[in-house]
Amino acid sequence: MNSTFGERFRLSVFGESHGDCVGVVIDGLPAGFSIDFDAVKAELARRAPGNSPNATSRRESDNFIVMSGLFNDRTTGAPLMALCRNENTRSHDYEPQFPRPGHADVVAAQKYGGHNDYRGGGHFSGRLTAPIVFVGAIAKQILFERYRIEINAEIASIHGETDAAKFDEIIQAAKARGDSVGGVIECRARNIPVGWGDPIFHGIESDVAAVMFAIPAVKGVEFGDGFGFADKFGSEVSDGIGFDPNGNMVFTANHNGGINGGITNGGELKFRVAIKPTPTISLPQKTVDLRTNEAVTHSFTGRHDPCIVPRAVPVVEAGLAICLMEYL
Amino acid sequence: MNSTFGERFRLSVFGESHGDCVGVVIDGLPAGFSIDFDAVKAELARRAPGNSPNATSRRESDNFIVMSGLFNDRTTGAPLMALCRNENTRSHDYEPQFPRPGHADVVAAQKYGGHNDYRGGGHFSGRLTAPIVFVGAIAKQILFERYRIEINAEIASIHGETDAAKFDEIIQAAKARGDSVGGVIECRARNIPVGWGDPIFHGIESDVAAVMFAIPAVKGVEFGDGFGFADKFGSEVSDGIGFDPNGNMVFTANHNGGINGGITNGGELKFRVAIKPTPTISLPQKTVDLRTNEAVTHSFTGRHDPCIVPRAVPVVEAGLAICLMEYL
Amino acid sequence: MNSTFGERFRLSVFGESHGDCVGVVIDGLPAGFSIDFDAVKAELARRAPGNSPNATSRRESDNFIVMSGLFNDRTTGAPLMALCRNENTRSHDYEPQFPRPGHADVVAAQKYGGHNDYRGGGHFSGRLTAPIVFVGAIAKQILFERYRIEINAEIASIHGETDAAKFDEIIQAAKARGDSVGGVIECRARNIPVGWGDPIFHGIESDVAAVMFAIPAVKGVEFGDGFGFADKFGSEVSDGIGFDPNGNMVFTANHNGGINGGITNGGELKFRVAIKPTPTISLPQKTVDLRTNEAVTHSFTGRHDPCIVPRAVPVVEAGLAICLMEYL
Amino acid sequence: MNSTFGERFRLSVFGESHGDCVGVVIDGLPAGFSIDFDAVKAELARRAPGNSPNATSRRESDNFIVMSGLFNDRTTGAPLMALCRNENTRSHDYEPQFPRPGHADVVAAQKYGGHNDYRGGGHFSGRLTAPIVFVGAIAKQILFERYRIEINAEIASIHGETDAAKFDEIIQAAKARGDSVGGVIECRARNIPVGWGDPIFHGIESDVAAVMFAIPAVKGVEFGDGFGFADKFGSEVSDGIGFDPNGNMVFTANHNGGINGGITNGGELKFRVAIKPTPTISLPQKTVDLRTNEAVTHSFTGRHDPCIVPRAVPVVEAGLAICLMEYL
Numbered sequence A, B, C, D: 001m002n003s004t005f006g007e008r009f010r011l012s013v014f015g016e017s018h019g020d021c022v023g024v025v026i027d028g029l030p031a032g033f034s035i036d037f038d039a040v041k042a043e044l045a046r047r048a049p050g051n052s053p054n055a056t057s058r059r060e061s062d063n064f065i066v067m068s069g070l071f072n073d074r075t076t077g078a079p080l081m082a083l084c085r086n087e088n089t090r091s092h093d094y095e096p097q098f099p100r101p102g103h104a105d106v107v108a109a110q111k112y113g114g115h116n117d118y119r120g121g122g123h124f125s126g127r128l129t130a131p132i133v134f135v136g137a138i139a140k141q142i143l144f145e146r147y148r149i150e151i152n153a154e155i156a157s158i159h160g161e162t163d164a165a166k167f168d169e170i171i172q173a174a175k176a177r178g179d180s181v182g183g184v185i186e187c188r189a190r191n192i193p194v195g196w197g198d199p200i201f202h203g204i205e206s207d208v209a210a211v212m213f214a215i216p217a218v219k220g221v222e223f224g225d226g227f228g229f230a231d232k233f234g235s236e237v238s239d240g241i242g243f244d245p246n247g248n249m250v251f252t253a254n255h256n257g258g259i260n261g262g263i264t265n266g267g268e269l270k271f272r273v274a275i276k277p278t279p280t281i282s283l284p285q286k287t288v289d290l291r292t293n294e295a296v297t298h299s300f301t302g303r304h305d306p307c308i309v310p311r312a313v314p315v316v317e318a319g320l321a322i323c324l325m326e327y328l
Helices: A037-047 A105-111 A119-124 A126-147 A164-176 A204-212 A226-231 A309-325 B037-047 B105-111 B119-124 B126-147 B164-176 B204-212 B226-231 B309-325 C037-047 C105-111 C119-124 C126-147 C164-176 C204-212 C226-231 C309-325 D037-047 D105-111 D119-124 D126-147 D164-176 D204-212 D226-231 D309-325
Strands: A010-015 A021-027 A065-068 A080-085 A150-158 A183-190 A218-223 A241-243 A249-251 A269-275 A285-289 A294-298 B010-015 B021-027 B065-068 B080-085 B150-158 B183-190 B218-223 B241-243 B249-251 B269-275 B285-289 B294-298 C010-015 C021-027 C064-068 C080-085 C150-158 C183-190 C218-223 C241-243 C249-251 C269-275 C285-289 C294-298 D010-015 D021-027 D065-068 D080-085 D150-158 D183-190 D218-223 D241-243 D249-251 D269-275 D285-289 D294-298
Touching (some): A010 A126, A010 C010, A010 C064, A010 C080, A021 C064, A037 A126, A037 A309, A065 C021, A080 A126, A080 C010, A105 A119, A119 A126, A126 A150, A126 A309, A150 A164, A150 A309, A183 B226, A204 A218, A204 A269, A204 A309, A204 B204, A204 B218, A218 A226, A218 B204, A218 B226, A226 B183, A226 B218, A226 B269, A241 B294, A269 A309, A269 B226, A294 B241, B010 D021, B010 D065, B010 D080, B021 B126, B021 D065, B037 B126, B065 D010, B065 D021, B080 D010, B105 B119, B119 B126, B126 B309, B150 B309, B204 B218, B204 B269, B218 B226, B269 B309, C021 C126, C037 C126, C037 C309, C064 C126, C080 C126, C105 C119, C119 C126, C126 C150, C126 C309, C183 C309, C204 C269, C204 C309, C204 D204, C218 C226, C218 D204, C218 D226, C226 D269, C241 D294, C269 C309, C269 D226, C294 D241, D010 D126, D021 D126, D037 D126, D037 D309, D080 D126, D105 D119, D119 D126, D126 D150, D126 D309, D150 D164, D150 D309, D183 D309, D204 D218, D204 D269, D204 D309, D218 D226, D269 D309
Parallel strands (some): A241 B285, C241 D285, C285 D241
Antiparallel strands (some): A010 A021, A021 A080, A065 A080, A150 A183, A183 A269, A218 A269, A241 A249, A285 A294, B010 B021, B021 B080, B065 B080, B183 B269, B218 B269, B241 B249, B285 B294, C010 C021, C021 C080, C064 C080, C150 C183, C183 C269, C218 C269, C218 D218, C241 C249, C285 C294, D010 D021, D021 D080, D150 D183, D218 D269, D285 D294
């Protein structure tokens, strides 16, 4: 298994949901950067459960401790390792008797010969997004300091509804039924310099999509008009070229989401990700009983998010920030 | 610029649209494989223009010559280099006077300081998908021989229409208007073994999406129900688990497109890509005149595909095959 | 900075000499392996100081704690993170007032803008070989279990002397003078299968040499007859080919150290590394006083190894084991 | 097989000794560079055989043709592919009846199941150093333009003799006897900026050694005093620190060859490589007859270099230049 990402800015993520900890080693941080840890905590809090009635009632205390790569409150240039101890895990929630549909339980057991840590999903757990948010929070600070890059994601829709005022109600209704709902997150980034990314295999779209699909529950990624392009005429989606008052070439529209030929064009980077409904629900699902080897219908009774979309928002931002660090 | 892909099965793509050639070096081919070059030619013919009234009237003769890595008609295990000479290029078609909206003309000139080969898009051209199809054709043969893996892509829709019988008419109508249309391609693969892919950063979805976005004009990728998940309840999209007659665990549905936690689950791999309308159209578009430095409205008069979707179908299949070779 | 190594078997090393800890994340371990931690401790003890009068009087307690990737006493296939808390550090020993000749003090300060952790050499310290030995100890177990590969390094010479009985005396004499000595380590490995390694850039010699030069104080690496080849006739160093009693091709000599064209040939892998004398010595050396900005002559008074060669022996073995894991 | 090298500056080498061609794809060249092809030819001529009585009488015409990545006589930033057609090959010279001791004939046949191109060594041939010299010649020009880096290698010894005036006589004497001799090449580079390289796994020594061992016949690499360190006291090999007249820190000696902790220190980079005697000699060697399956004594009668050292000099320079390009 390979849980590393990146070439010049490299992450190596480790840990399990109900093991000792989750954490990350970061290679490629610039030396001398003063991390704003309050801002890091704020990002982690956005991802953490327990802050809203829409999220799981699990308590995950996302306190990351930096154990290397910092000296006199600044990055040293050496690998920064940070970890977060796990607390309040109730590992009997996810006993392996009934593999969960829509999760990796079955394939993980097959791939690793039954040796995977199945407690809470182990290394496959959504808890592994915590170190990603940790890294992303630092990356966002560096990107802003260097280029004034600002990254903002928000919920575009929950279960097809785009009116944010109704999101809570939709989620609570699903929860009350023992069901779950999905949604779409839209992410935008401003002030990315022209020229990041390569044509063909190493375009920004390839890199960003690769990281987005690393987020559990993401099942679709589109840039600019995305799938909407498929129904349009070329003449409707032309990103015309013109000059700004200073004589610089600019685009008169942004259907392509700030990217041409895989390369940033100076416009706003824009993409959307589809998040599937949480597969672990209280409503009965078809599964198998591994003790009796019989097909059964089972209700999963743990503490689950009825909708993971709100908690995924900071993860999407973090993922983009990590991608962009490659181009510092 | 980095136009390489893969770790164990590596491509290094080179060439320009209107230069001497396009081609590829393949590292990581198994030794002793007898390539069926008729099948390779058939794949290249699917991508080549000029075979249908819907495609560009350019003649690209996609005859690849293998110049290393073959001996006594079999692969040697050494790098296989193949190239295809360019013919019949009319480089004045794409004079740099008017950068084309929706193409990389502007960003490429900025990124490479004006030194990029702009003729026909140079290294950014869709012609670079020819070597990808070449490699994919070989990869498909190896995947079938080793695992009976079958990969098939087809057009799911053109300009929103899903009835294949109407595709030609839609494309011809757009062409007649000097316009272009996009569409969606769906790709399926059978017989992929359980357990390919890693959780988090190196899941199959990340790898496949990265390659798909390497195909010019692809602006969205979704797996299984993809963006459709966003409007569903968890209970509607449950891939239940059961037993087949031989007692093996199987899934009773496939909303996840054959992938759980980034790892193949033995089911049919299923994904869709959104293809934007060809940006180079005869209808007038806003651009700038680089000789006068004035904003203008320009009609591009070259030989262009009114819809690139049909030619992209074999490229999508090739891209998937290349991804899967990593797991041999 | 990039402190990672490997493609399929990947290490990410972190930590500082006088910081909280040193440690490593290992990606690519097979699942289900039961690590013999007593054997790991024994390897770490070989590297640890304080076990012999020839080594530094520093006490480094090399107790690595595994914090991820183990479950029910077996590897899970997920990243294994292990760290070792630092103890008994006397960071005032190495105050930055006088940069140490032969160390990275000057270049590290320049490269990282003065932000590097200079205490005890920080991330540049020889203490970072502890996680390498930790990983190597596990790798050796796996290589033995799978292929019966045995790796053994030993001291070939200390300060030119090849009689092992005199090593202690030579080292103690140097120590008494406030000086230090170097030496040569020879490493051999048996039972490596034929065919590991690639020609040209990814031969076994390239991989092994890259890891050996990662060990502080290593300044030369040679395979088989190595530099001795330079003085020989081709006819003197011919590794003739013959048949063993079972009719398998074998070599009648092994001047090439078990490698031809970068690829293992089934013979004993054999290489030697040159270790320089410890640069931190009590005898006066030319350096600069960073407080007064004056050139001075300074005696470094910390606890230093008069000869690092004995402690480097297990590191050399570990380095080879790590290289070979790439070919599992 | 993987014949690629580098991360940011990447080579992908292809071809066979007696096949159609040898060549290389270069990714990561800066755009807008005007290559001096006369200088490239001069470098290739240094490596080519047939220019001196000491080299093989084979005629290899090293005319590389650039087929991509150049436009208007400048690099475009896109991959540059160049190849050199093979001429005047007498493939019956190296019939596979008698595998050559000291070459990869046996291991290549075993590793690739007999499918490797054995003619003239195929992809294992020293002819594959021609594309390396081609790339190195370009790299040297860029390094000089950007940093005034100068790279010079020379023969330090032939068969133990360091007096250059005697090299020819030694080589001719060996040739007359049907034998061969080895030697040592020393390489120095000036004006490398301080701070290139990383500690531990990605030090300059690791990178340079990895490339040097990619050169056929190289069996040892040492930096600075190298193996000479092993016999010295620390006090003898101290690279003292002082100030130059401008107040910059400088080193008062250079036993470490311009590298500390894997990182360039601004001093002259200095290393030496050991080259083994050409293994293909006319004097009889033990080998096997693959037609009769009998152990035999055989005299190899082809046109062989009695000493490959002179032709390896430009390859060593090229290898260093390629390494350094990674740090542009």
